Amino acid sequence: MLRLYDTIHGEVRDLATRDPGKLSMYVCGPTVYDLPHLGHGRFTLVWDVARRWFSFRGLDVRYVSNITDIDDNIINRAQREGTTESQVASTYENEWWEAMSRIGVARPRDVPHATQYVADMVSLIESFLAEDVAYVISDGVYFDTSCVADYGLLAGQPLDSLRADPTIEASQEKRSPFDFALWKFSKPNEPVWSASFGDGRPGWHTECVVMSLGLLGDGFDLHCGGLDLKFPHHENERAQAQAARRPFAQHWGHNGWVMVGTEKMSKSLGNFTSLTDLLERTDARAYRLLVIRSHYRSPIEVSPATVADAERALARLDTLARRFELPTFGGEQFVTQNDYVFSGRAKDLVTSVGVLLDEDLNTPLAVGELFDAVSSANTLADEGEPVEAAQLALAVAVVFGALGLAVHSAVHEPTRDDQALVSARDDARSAQNWAEADRLRDELVSRGWIVEDSAGGTRIRRG
RNA sequence: GGCGGCGUGGCCGAGUGGUUAGGCAGGGGCAUGCAAAGCCCCGUACUCCGGUUAGAAUCCGGACUCCGCCUCCA
Known part of the structure; x- marks a missing residue:
């Protein structure tokens, strides 16, 4: 039996599947507004390893991971660079897949894009408004967190013990500082989708709940992501599913951070290294070996x-x-x-x-x-x-x-000249002409080869 | 203030009661024409203070440090 730590229960539990032999798995993907960094690399590797192991064990894994292609960060970048949101999104989505391919992370079975699910998001928000679980204020539509009795389950503490950050000015119009945006009304020159409650764009938390339920259905098996998504992102996804009376993920998995020195690597600290840069050198x-050498829930x-x-x-x-x-x-x-x-x-x-x-x-x-x-x-x-x-x-x-780690060295084909040196060295060695053999070895080394003698004669390889 | 986590040998990193985790680096050896790769041996670590126990890195209590989350974040 496969077992996995479940964040909600705080313990390792059996990984139950809704349908025998099939595992439905959703992993929160990136917002494509910049190069992927090492943290992205870790979460994709961790869950890629999980997916592969579950598959090794015979499960048919439906692995879904989204691309968030509309978001404030994308809009900001587009405006800063004088280009369009879709241009920014497609540029960095391409970078994303390029990096994924290079670290050997398999393509998800489904890759929902947020912009393709806006109609479903609008319907969900309409239903919330109809039931007064959501309300409209000047800049958008907000979810009323007090309507969900067990809000705080993933945070590990009840709503009333959470503390709103005093440094952030809460909108006076919000009923509670923890209420979050389901929909943001568009400002001039921003991308816009029409909706009965006002034109605008969806909020991040709404995107993921709609896409995960949309593709995997009610009560899907496993929802994963970085530990920093536990709260508020996953909490808010869950809250919406609760409010919609739809069973949500049955099991939650969260991976640990990438650390730089003793600090968490993050965009806000500005101490991130891009995955693209790492792969250059x-x-x-x-x-991947670094990631699997420590436990997925530990910081690395x-x-x-x-x-x-x-x-x-x-x-x-x-x-x-x-x-x-x-x-x-x-x-x-x-x-x-x-x-x-x-x-x-x-x-x-x-x-x-x-x-x-x-x-x-x-x-x-x-x-x-x-x-x-x-x-x-x-x-x-x-x-x-x-x-x-x-x-x-x-x-x-x-x-x-x-586990997705290929055990092999890159193949380097020796040139004809290299091969001539190899056979010349074999001749010298069989003639016990050690000085010549050593000279030829030095020659090969200077050409970048590592020289090893074996029963079959001289063998060369790249380091 | 609430909640959660960490503190292991030169470095990384496992390990919830008793026997060397593992890797990297370092030292010694075997082997080799000499090397390389490989193999063998070596460091005998666990933040601190109490406690439980026949026995604790591992359990309990306390202290300290550091890190994270509490409407940007993988």
């Missing part, structure tokens, strides 16, 4: 040192892949537990790692066991047990593959 797999520290550490750890896996000529997995391809049949130590590995991952995605312990298995496979091979060694190595690749 790092093997994208290193970031991303720095040049921790990234370099992960890259070196990755080299150990790549060496294994080279030694055993392992297949690669990842990208849009999902591995399932029925794809390979193992026996002996390989089977034991898949079983024990599976137990760890089934229990709230304990990837750090799983990674520990996998690295142990790397040593074991090398030892078995050294001790003349090639078949069992190869099985174990393959199991390592399969499990890492199930």
Whole structure:
């Protein structure tokens, strides 16, 4: 049984599915007004890993993740740059998918765009107004949080114990400082959709509740996102579903922050690193390894040192892949537990790692066991047990593959000249002409190759 | 003020009562023509103060630090 921490209950619980064998999963996606940053990279990796693991276990996962393509930040950027909102949105959505592709995050099965669901949002807001759960003031339509009895469930405290930030001037017209905008009336030169209660654009919290229920239906299984969405975003989505008397997500998952030093990385602190920049100078797999090496609910520290550490750890896996000529997995391809049949130590590995991952995605312990298995496979091979060694190595690749991490090194084809140097060196070595062999090795090294001798002769690879 | 979380060896990062998590870095060794990769060995850590226990990093109480959320945020 798959189990996962549920934010509302504050404990690890069975991940129940509404329909047998099928998991409906919604992950709050990005607002596309800037390059994706490391925090985006983490949440997409975390839930991509979850999705892949659930799929490995045989669930048919319907993974939905939205693109918020209308929002104040988009409008501000468009006005600042003298362009249109849709231009800003499409520019950064393209950047988003480019980055997702590079870190190996599989495309969601559905990608709803907020602007395509405005009509449904308008109907929902109309129904709220009809029941006086929402009210109109000068700048928009607001949701009356006091109408939802258990408002504060996700925040972990009741509404009356929340404190409105005194530094933010609350609108005098709002019934409560916690009431949130369902709809914002448009100002001149802003994008506008018509509605019976006044032309304008939808509020963020309304977008996600409409899209998740619209695609996954009432009482869908799992709703995920970054911990900072827990309150108020997810609380407000939930409040709207409650008010609409529609069963909402049955299970809530939240991932931890990316830290920079001791502070949370965030837009407001201005200490973010763009994912696009990281990928310019790092093997994208290193970031995935960094993410799965710690627990998804813990904060992770991303720095040049921790990234370099992960890259070196990755080299150990790549060496294994080279030694055993392992297949690669990842990208849009999902591995399932029925794809390979193992026996002996390989089977034991898949079983024990599976137990760890089934229990709230304990990837750090799983990674520990996998690295142990790397040593074991090398030892078995050294001790003349090639078949069992190869099985174990393959199991390592399969499990890492199930988590979306391809165990392989980038392929670099030697040129004809390089190959000539390699065979010349083999000749020198068989003639025991060590000086010449060393000279040829230096030559290859100067051409950027790492030179290793093996039973089959000189082998070269890129670092 | 309310709510939640953290404090582990040089670094990252697991671990809820007893045996080395794991990775990276460092030291020693095996192997190798010499290397590289690989393998073996090594550091014996757990914020502080009390307490419970035969035994605690792990449970309880307290203190301190740091971080986060409380109408921008993944």
